[in-house]
Amino acid sequence: MKILITGVENFEVAKVKLISIFSFLILPFFVFQFLGCSLSQQTNSQSATLENKPISSPSKSISIESSPIADARFTKEWQEKYSATYAEMERNRQLWRKNNIVNYNFVVDFRTLVGCTCLPAEIEVREGKMISMGNVPDDYTDKFRDPKRIETVEKLFDLINQELNAEHIIDAGYNEKLGYPERIDVTYSFNVDNQVFYKISKFEIIK
16 A cells, blocks of 8 residues: 555656656747747738838938029129129220230130030131131031130130120139230039130230
8 A cells, every 4th residue: 555655656746747847848839939920920010011101212312513502602602703803804805905916816725524525726817807717617506615706806705704794603814915815714503514614825916
């Protein structure tokens, strides 16, 4: 009888140990499965929400060169420089006319910020009128490089005056002795590649 009771007790102890071992090994598995399922459902829910939510496009960045602020800054700079630029042009125009040069040759180079865009125009002027313009195709009609704008020194002064009164910024250099323009830089706005440059060289008075 005592042996039987002892056997039963040993069996109960073994049973408890087995249950403990089972709980230790199996329970974490079920917990992990439960948590994994919850996380998966939460992730799927968030994904569905993101899929259904319209994607807002990024706001368009405004370059300072094309913004109203830049336009106002450009206009202000033009206004500040207008009087001095105009006075300098008129002073040199009068000097040019005072020298009374009507027969001459000169060369005009034209370029933009991206480089030279045409061959130098070789111009001959007699009695105040252009008689020859070399290196310029007959059908050349670009509005910025219109050959009619550079036919004579007087036309160059007209070009400066027209661009200045069109509210474009002019930076010009003049020959100290004769007054004719040696350089005309025109800025149309603060946008990239919105400038043109005229360079007058090889000026020669023909007797």
